[in-house]
Amino acid sequence: MSIIPKTMSAVLTTGHGGYEVLEYRNDIEVPIPNSDQVLIKVLGAGINNTDINTRTAWYSKSVKGETNASNSQGEDGDGSWSGEPLEFPIIQGADCYGEIVAVGDNIDAGRIGERVLVRTMQQYAVDYRPYECWTMGSECDGAFAQYMVAFSDESFKIESNWSNAELASIPCAYSTAENLLERSGVKQGEIVLITGASGGVGSAAIQLAKRRGASVVAISSKSKLDLVKEIGANTVVNREDKLTDSIENESIDVVIDLVAGERWGDLLDVLKKGGRYAAAGAIAGPLVELDVRTLYLKDLVLIGCTFQDRKVFENLIGYIERNEITPLVSKTYPLKDIITAQKDFVSKKYVGKLVLLPK
Structure with a gap:
């Protein structure tokens, strides 16, 4: 049985803002699980757009530009996923892979020792009401720490020979x-167009669409075209080219969009x-x-996609355990180097995921 310390290292987000609001500390109290929760020793925590967007308040309706623009910092009042003010400090981190080391009073102690992936978009806290959810690292503390608590019902046992970093790249x-x-x-048999194809979500979408038997047309930067094709895209289009010069009108069954921006039409x-058309991001700008x-x-048919049914995460657990998908981790960092990791993420120079490994 793991010896659980009294304090841990963690990254506190002290408010909305730039990198200056990220505070790495090693004197944070290890949380104690409530009756319906488990305590998880974090073995890996991926970096995601949502971590950065929440920190900068990009979700605020006051923001008009792309996610990485100098003017992309929003106002405090509506800067979260839910549109409600956040209570700082918080521990962010939407991706968690780890080991259960303690359980709440109402949880089977047999769960101790399980390796788990924690669902990012959680329903348990809102009684599984449709189109409502808690976001890990926003409405509750997340995985940028050595330990975190999570609802037992949202912590999914995983049996896989993937590395800690590879499993941590999956949830969000x-x-x-x-x-x-x-x-x-x-x-x-359908033809699917995927924007932002070199990023974490885009590269995952390529694999998952191919797993469904679809043909994939991917849009990426010129420097990453070959890498995106290696992931599985049938056709790769340079994002700087006019789309309709490369693809025939009325030739695509489904668009998976993470970019939006001025070329959205x-x-x-x-x-x-x-x-x-399905969207879950607007990294090139939210106004179209x-x-x-x-x-x-x-x-x-235009579909906005934030709420996730439990089936989605259950699908992923099965895909991993049957080795039907392949993890794409480009680089790992110690937790204390979170600012470097987020700067690398924002630079968009890597294909796939960047992952923090708490020590």
Whole structure:
């Protein structure tokens, strides 16, 4: 049985802002699980857009630009996923892979020793009401720490020979990607266009769409075209090129969009009549111009994808345990180097995931 210390290292986010609000400390009290919770020794914590967006308050409606722009910092009042003010300090970290080392009074002690992945978008805390959820690292403390508590019902046992970093790369990005595909009903034989294809969610979506038997057209920067093709994309398009110069109008069944931005209208142009568009990000900017005639004359379906049903995470556990997908980890960092890790993430120079390894 693991010896649980009284204090731990953790990164506190002390408010909305730049990197200056990230405070690495080694004197934070180890949390005690409530009756319905487990205490997890964190073995890996991935870096995600949502960690940075929450810190900078990018979700605020006051923000008009792309996620990495100098003016992308929003206002405090509506800067969270929920639109409600956050109570600082918080421990962020939407990805957690770890080992259960203690359990609450109402949890079977037999869970101690289990290796688990924790669901990022959680329903237990809101009684499984549709389209409501807690986001780990936002509405509750997350994995940028040596230990964290999580609801037992949201901590999924995993049996896999993947490394700690590889398993930690899964929860947020892969559940977002699987949710986009599930909600848009991607099926065998369809042609799927994926934007932001070199990032954590985009690269996951390529694999998961291919697993469903779809053909993938991916959009990426010129420097990453070959790497994105290696992940499994059938066709890769340079994001600097005009989309309709590379892809025929009305040739795509489903668009999986993480980018939005000023070229958003082209995505609807390449959709077939009756096509589906699903979005879970807007890294190039949240404000777009829609020609409503394109929407209704082509009978398009537009789907926003934040809420995730439990089935999405259960799917991922199965895919991992059956080795139906491959982890894509580019680099790992000690927890104390979180600022370096987030700066590398923002630079977009890596394909796949960056992961913190608490010591």
